[in-house]
Amino acid sequence: MSTPAHLFKTARRQMRKIRERGPQTDTERRLLSSADRQREQGLGWRYDGFSGIATLELLRMLAQFSVVNDEESFKVEALEAGSPTELASRWEKWSTAEGRWKDLPTLGARELWRRLLPHELRAEVVADEIDELLEEAEVTPRRAELWLAAARRLVETCLRDGQAERDFFQRVVRESGSDLAGWMIEMPAVLLGTPDAEQAPSLCERFAELIDAKSILAERAEILARLGRREEAVAQIESLLQAHPNEPVVLLKAGGTYEALGDAGKAQLYLRFYTEVMQNPHSAASIAAASKVGVPLPPRLHAPGANEKCPCGSGKKYKRCHGLAS
Secondary structure, three states, rough: OOHHHHHHHHHHHHHHHHHOOOOOOOOHHHHHHHHHHHHHHOHHHHHHHHOOHHHHHHHHHHHHHOOOHHHHHHHHHHHHOOHHHHHHHHHHOOOOOHHHHHHHHHHHHHHHHHHHHHOOOOOHHHHHHHHHHHHHHHHHOOOHHHOOOOOOOHHHHHHHHHEEEEEHHHHHHHHOOOHHHHHHHHHHHHOOOOOOOOHHHHHHHHHHOOOHHHHHHHHHHHHHHHOOOHHHHHHHHHHHHHHOOOOHHHHHHHHHHHHOOHHHHHHHHHHHHHHHHHOOOOOOOHHHHHHOOOOOOOOOOOOOOOOOOOOOOOOHHHHHHHHOOO
């Protein structure tokens, strides 16, 4: 279900993309004009976020709608509420904000929590922090650097004291405006070719504690192979093949792993097994391997819409998975 925060993030991401590349249609030009007019009315936070608004100014904005007056009263109310979502729910009951200002209490609660209660970890705040990094990565050439920062934040907040906080992780996923599960599968391979490439395998291991282990560990095997860590790559993929001999994602990544190791015979063998078992579509595919070897979905599988989940089970959108091969 979409929340004001989700809609806010979507609008912000859309407007930023349009501004970066320039408007291409009349609709986009009207959107930019509307956003500029709203900025003149003090509503720029709807499109630009709160980064340019000082804490005291944000408190003043909220105070004019009878919400909160100062930092100390915010902290008391926030800790009593327990979460930004519950705090926003309470504020909405007595807020006088109307029209385009109506979402300010909800969004302001999350932003103030982030600034004034940084040590009170909440899923809403972590989701917002990660989403901002992923949003920045969409419009700058620093994708690998920003994705790594997002991954580190996710790991440090969802894997605490060596334990996976799965419930907390699921709340972060629900609060995020991004497809975090799909991103986690893609993210480690993006580090290949960068100074941080050697961190990719360990990130896969950390992610495997939070999402489908066999999918991300199969990805790890191919990454190890591409890093030249042959023994580790073979040990990882053979272990997965022994545990999941008929799992399509494991077979697909086995093909990619042995292809990266220069063993064409084994690579083609496992890719052939993959195409056979894909008639039972319960798998997770690799965007890199699928597009590289050009393995299409078997003809009996329905090709979904571009933005629907790929039927291979990867958790990615079809256009970013097997849709690439076609």
